[in-house]
Amino acid sequence: MSKAKQGDNVKVHYTGRLKDGTVFDSSEGREPLGFQVGAGQMIKGFDAAVDGMEKGQKVTAEIPAAEAYGEVNPELYFDVPKANLPEDLKPEVGQQLAMSQPDGQQVPVKVKEVKEDVVIIDANHDLAGKDLVFDIELVEIA
Template sequence: MQTAKKGDQVKVHYTGKLTDGTIFDSSEGREPLAFEVGAGMMIKGFDAAVDGMEVGAKVTAEIPAAEAYGESREDMIFDVPKTNLPPDMVAEVGQQLAMSQPNGQQVPVKVKEVHEDKVVIDANHDLAGKDLIFDIELVAIG
């Protein structure tokens, strides 16, 4: 039987969970996720789990934070003076924002703290610093 290898186009169904069992994403009820194995389109641990699977196989992959979205980094948390925010904006903890990088790319960020003169912004991925568990089923190669 054919096994998935680097360079193959594959389709998978998956459920992503935190270590406490909380589901954060799933392809259930949707089309399978399509990607190229080893092309860097997926987090490292997910890619590695699919590499070598046979069509129809199911695997549960426990992926440490370092092979998922990385560790939460302090240098990705920074202060922004309120004077740099739009004048009509009322910042709230947990609020999702988008920041523009010098190249024009939009980066999702979250308001971590709100103070009188500044807001603390966290640009880490929501799943940074978290170990993840994925139930994966390989449904097609090619």
């Protein structure tokens, strides 16, 4: 039976959860996820887990933060003066916002801390710094 390898287009069903069992994403009830193995479309650890799988095979992959969304990077915390925020915005810790980059692209961020005159914004991915567990089933190798 053939095995998935670098460059193959594959489809997988998956459930992603944190180490405590909290599910953060799943393909259950949806079409399987398609991607090209080794093309950088997936987090490094997920890609590595699928590489070498056979069609129909199921695996559980424990992926450390470094091979997932990386460690929390303090350089991705930004002080934003409240005067620069929309007047009607009442920032709260944990609130999801979008920040515009110079090229116009929107980046999801969240409020880390609210001070008197400044809001500290966190541009790290929500799953940064977290070890992840994925249950993966390879359903197709194209």
